[in-house]
Amino acid sequence: MIIRGGRLLDLETRAAPFQDILVADGRIIQVGNPGLDAPATAEAIDAAGLLRHPGLVKAHTHGMFNLCKGMSDRSSLELLLVNAPAMIAQHSAEMKHLSTYLGAVEMLMKGCTACCDLTFGFPFATIDEMVAIGQAYIDAGMRAVVAPSLADRSFYKAIPGLLDHIPSSLKAATAQHGSSSPHDGIRMMGQLLRDWPHERDRVSLGIAPVIPLHCSDGLMTDCADLAREYAVVLHSHVAESKVQAVSSLTAYGNTMTAHLDSLGLLGPNFTVAHGVWLDDDDMRRLADNGSSVAHCAGSNMRLGCGIADARRMIELGVNLAIGTDSANCSDNQNMYEAMRYASMASNVRGPDYRRWLSSPEIIRAATQGGAYALGFGDIGKIAPGYRADIVFIDLNSTNWMPLNDPANQLVLAEDGTGPKHVIVNGAFVVKDRRHRSCNLEDLSVRVEAARERLMELTLPARNVGAALEKIVGDFCIGLARRHYHIERYAAPLGQ
Known part of the structure; x- marks a missing residue:
């Protein structure tokens, strides 16, 4: 053409x-x-x-949460993790396909042509579920990396001291969505990498040890070994919240990034999701290893995690990419909004306008930076030799x-x-x-039916989440008030 x-x-x-x-x-x-x-x-x-x-390239999202938009208000990251089972534990493979497809259609209609999707299951997504998720992107006509999140520690065991604060009457409920054997997840991931049925230049696989605190060192190094063997990307939530940053010092005696570096995980195929609480040493480690950060400014503000120092990342040589995060903490999948948030979040970090992210820098992060993070070397530009992923904006708008x-x-x-x-x-x-291939009216009917079914299936888990909210919330607020050597909140603690 x-x-x-x-x-x-x-x-x-x-x-x-x-x-x-x-x-x-x-x-x-x-x-x-x-x-x-x-x-x-x-x-x-x-x-x-x-x-x-160029088609926008989203470096971080979670497709299985697209049925959950608008479900939470005033929720921290840790409370979101408490309620995650209520939102998605009952998803069948068919529901995961539907939720992923819904997000893909939204992304495409809003100018995003490729994404990295970290998907969940309990204890992890099955092979059939992963194939269905990949098929959703094929059906929508979108490019994607899909990475099943792996963990072998529950949220309650991942935060040092938290389990001791859970009343005995609720501990059984916290255990039902707990850990799995690390060998099971690695075995599943290996089979998936060997037998993946989809065209890998359209929908490829990644590996996502979900949050380092939720993973044993053995699981992390096994993930890195698999990623090297099959030449796929690694993606993990790192230093997203101050609770994680403080907990890492207790768990590792060092920052989360330094610990990952000691395990050999950092490299050109590794992406940090969020990175709000990275310090200069963390950023230098990422830059020296050619790693990326998926900057999700909107989600970080929505969950009260703080404001990442994206300018410093660029200064120190980190590849910056842009993400929205999932629909339960960003509530839409709009990359234009994510770019605007990245701009505004940069500006409020300080008065020196020369350090604010420029619009071209943000667009490069949302295209070329994302392409690098996803491991797609031939998207993100409109230039000879690149894939023809192109968005046409109506100038009569x-x-x-x-x-x-x-x-x-x-x-x-x-x-x-x-x-x-x-x-x-x-x-x-x-x-x-x-x-061109989606009837939005029909999709709406299917999505509403799935929502009604999920509300019925998840009622017990939502009740548990409500019972745990104040206990977990108070404990994590206490952790977040501890001293840390950098500051990423927008106001002094206590205000």
Whole structure:
């Protein structure tokens, strides 16, 4: 196909010149001035009145929570982990497919063409469930890395001292979603890596030791060995909250990142999710090993985790990527919103505007940075040799009237309503603002039926979560009030 008549975002000049794009076999062949030569048989696509940018690459989300948006208010990360069983423990493979598909359709309609999805199960997602999750992305027409979260310690055992504060009457309830044998998860992951049925350049696998405190050292090193053997990415929630940061000093005598480094997990295939409480030494370790951080500014604020120092990460050489996190703590899957949050969170860190993240830096993180973190070397740019994952923004949207600085407007004005068309691998998946293979009305009926069923199935677990909320909440607030050598909260403790 030859795409003519439209503007193309240029981050170097913060402009959007008119450019033609020639695509064949799912790849970009050439980008050039209007009138670019093309084979006579090429399908002509009219992009007049449209701005094209690379498909956004989401570095961190959890697809199985898309049925849970809007379920929580005033929930810290730790309370979210308390209530996770109530939200997802009863998901069948069919529900996981539905939840993942719902999120994929939303992401595509909002300009995101690839993501890293850490999925859950209790004790971990089964092979059949993982295949169903991968199929959801295939069905939606989206590119993805899917990584089953692995752990062999329960949340209650992962936070030092927490289990001792749980009343005996509730300890049995905390144990029912507890640990598994590390060998079981590794065995499942090995079989999955060997027998994965989907095209790996479209939906590939990753490995996700979910949170280091929830994993024994043996499980962590086994995950790293598998990742090296099969050349896949590793992804873990690291230093997301102050509770985790303080607990790591108790558990390891060091920061979480330093401990991971000592175990040999850091490398170009490793991504830190969140990284709010990373210090300079942590960031240098990540940079020296070519590792990434998936910056989820909206989720971090939503859960009260603090404000990550993304500028310092870039200064020290860490690959910065952007994520939304899941729909139970970000409530939508809108990468334009995630970029705007990244901008605003950077600005409130201090008065020196020269240290604030620029719009081009944020867009690079949301495209090229994400592509690096996901291990996809041929997405994230509109350039010869790259996959044709392209978003077409309608410049007749009020967000784009007038067209001033397109980089700024993509980050600060676009709200997810602008994408008119979306191409993945050279094929339209969204055309004229409609997902081409999804009937949203039918999807809504299926999603509502699943929600009603889950409300029935999860009532006992939700009751347990409600009983534990104050106990866990008070304990974790106490931990978060302890001294730590860096500060990431927006106000002094006690305010």
